[in-house]
Amino acid sequence: MKLILKETIESLGIIGSEVKVADGYARNYLLPQGKAVVDSPRNRKIIEQARAKFELQIAKEKAHAEEMAKRLEGVSVTISAKVAEEDKLYGSITIHDIIEALGERDIKIEKRMMLLPEPIKKIGTYKVPIRVYKGVKPEITVEVVPE
Numbered sequence: 399m400k401l402i403l404k405e406t407i408e409s410l411g412i413i414g415s416e417v418k419v420a421d422g423y424a425r426n427y428l429l430p431q432g433k434a435v436v437d438s439p440r441n442r443k444i445i446e447q448a449r450a451k452f453e454l455q456i457a458k459e460k461a462h463a464e465e466m467a468k469r470l471e472g473v474s475v476t477i478s479a480k481v482a483e484e485d486k487l488y489g490s491i492t493i494h495d496i497i498e499a500l501g502e503r504d505i506k507i508e509k510r511m512m513l514l515p516e517p518i519k520k521i522g523t524y525k526v527p528i529r530v531y532k533g534v535k536p537e538i539t540v541e542v543v544p545e
Contacts, residue, residue, distance in 0.1 A: 402434060464531075474538065474539040477499050479543075523539060526538050
């Protein structure tokens with residue numbers, strides 16, 4: 399089903415873009431939530447008239463994202479964990495642990511924003527990118543130390 403987005407959805411696109419999605423996703427989520435409208439000449443005309451408003455909103459979102467990226471850039475968190483032999487951890491440091499450590503510093507981010515490819519299983523210092531906005535990915539430093 400072809401739709402026009404009324405708001406930015408990370409996995410689909412930005413406001414005003416035309417997307418093709420599965421019928422069930424459109425009927426059960428996007429349309430009832432008011433996040434999109436069916437792609438028709440009438441709706442396209444309405445979206446074109448509101449294009450300036452959308453572009454202003456996109457600019458605000460990007461400015462907000464860049465401001466957040468500046469605050470996140472250079473942030474360092476230290477997480478202590480139990481260590482076995484050869485600097486290996488008994489468990490692992492996951493996205494949840496990093497978000498919790500950031501929360502203690504009054505930095506709130508969502509789980510889906512964290513781009514940790516796999517859990518951390520050894521002691522050391524790691525750079526973890528965070529997707530704040532499309533193309534805006536500041537890195538934080540996560541230091542894992544023995545408990």
